[in-house]
Amino acid sequence: MGSMDKKTLFEALQRSRERLLRAIEGLEPDLLTQPGAVGIWSAKDVLAHLAMWEAETVTLLYQMRQGIKPSTLHFKSFDTDHQNALWYEKSKDCPWERAWADFQGVRVQTLRRLEAFTEPELSAPTRFPWLRKGLADFVYEWVVQHEEEHAADLEAWRRRQDNPTSTTD
Template sequence: MPRPGTKKQLLETIETEQKALEELLAGLSPAQMTQPGVVGEWSVKDVLAHLLEWQHMVLSWHSAGLLGKVPVIPAEGFNWAQIPQLNQQIYEKYCKQPLTDIQKEFKSSHQKMLRTIQNLSEEDLFKRGRYAWTKNNTLGTYFISSTSSHYLWARTNLKKGLKAGKLK
């Protein structure tokens, strides 16, 4: 699927990837969703927590940018070369939370992403230089990365784990 270049394409791609991920998850029991080792050390629940936290980060970057602030990207104390360490911190933040809480928060985060995108103009999303903090990227790039592209990543890696028989 080509990378979205319009608001309509972005929303359609998010919907397509989200539905595909939900279809995969629908066939799993709560025990399977909390079993570690499906994607590296992570359970399905941990993957969902990872997705929702990256969405929270993108939304916070956008909010800071709207206030004229320069957001700390990717997160306080981390640079892009330290993404594995940041992802580990995200894992540790959520690993003890119940599956139902993670599922609820993931759905809420997804809806907030959609509402935010729907409230942005085409120019807001896809004009380079529209927001100083995005530098050479568009705001849409960040929304793509934290929704449709991340959903595809999750689905692909979860399928690999399932195919490899990592779920009982």
Template sequence: MTEYVTKAELLTRMQDGYTAFTALLSSLSDEQLTTPGVNGKWSIKDNIAHLSTWEKSVITALDALHNYVEPGNPTAGMSEDEQNELYYQANKDRPLSEVRNEFATVSQEIQSAVERLSDDQINSPLPWSTSTNPIWPWIAGNTYEHYEEHAQIIEKWLATQQP
């Protein structure tokens, strides 16, 4: 059984994860942020855009939950790898400053979307989902756990770049 998490706990974890991830990013040069090959063909910038895109999908679902409507799913039927490639193609040519600004904005928006939910809502499944799992692990997986996953990828790559 999944643990019960309060909204306050979830928001703290989200903010702490964001703070740790952005601290890592702030230590890097623009060249490091835009060099391809971090994971596959992706640069760190591409990883940042990837995180924002997945957070936006969570925001859409949480807004729908808040408004008591079922959201559409433009990527229905696509595998996670197919979605990631679609998102990569859509973002790969965007300027670094735009991607970084969007990441900051989207991270604030997802915090706001979670703040609008009750403890009961975050510990319940999405009403339109066939899953019986609460939504908070899904939020975690697309915020602080996702930041940690990509921070590890970035740190591993950085270790190969050191002389």
């Protein structure tokens, strides 16, 4: 894909968020906090997971805007499963309301941070060479694609809630 522009990125962020929200729309908090939506994670845990990764991207955007080469996890060598497990342990006991507020709040920060970048800063593939791609493409990969992946997980879980007697193949 060529480098993504600002408008396309903002539309993609909106679309992935709407898809994820549709997957959990109308469900009671007791169901949303029940383990087993995605592996051992509840839907709440999935939202907390997405919020933590998106918060890393917010930090990256903040550091870049300050002219600092980011020191976020994106640029560290780490075991993703281990990192996810650490964050899960940290957030699994937080109440639904807090996870929901964090999930909503981090997106406000993402959009605000992205607004601070010009079109050329976001879309030029060589503007930040250490990203190895355009900033918009980088955010798309780390935020939009990640949210879409977990929206699909939650859609599958939702189908199981709606048809508890059906068996999976």
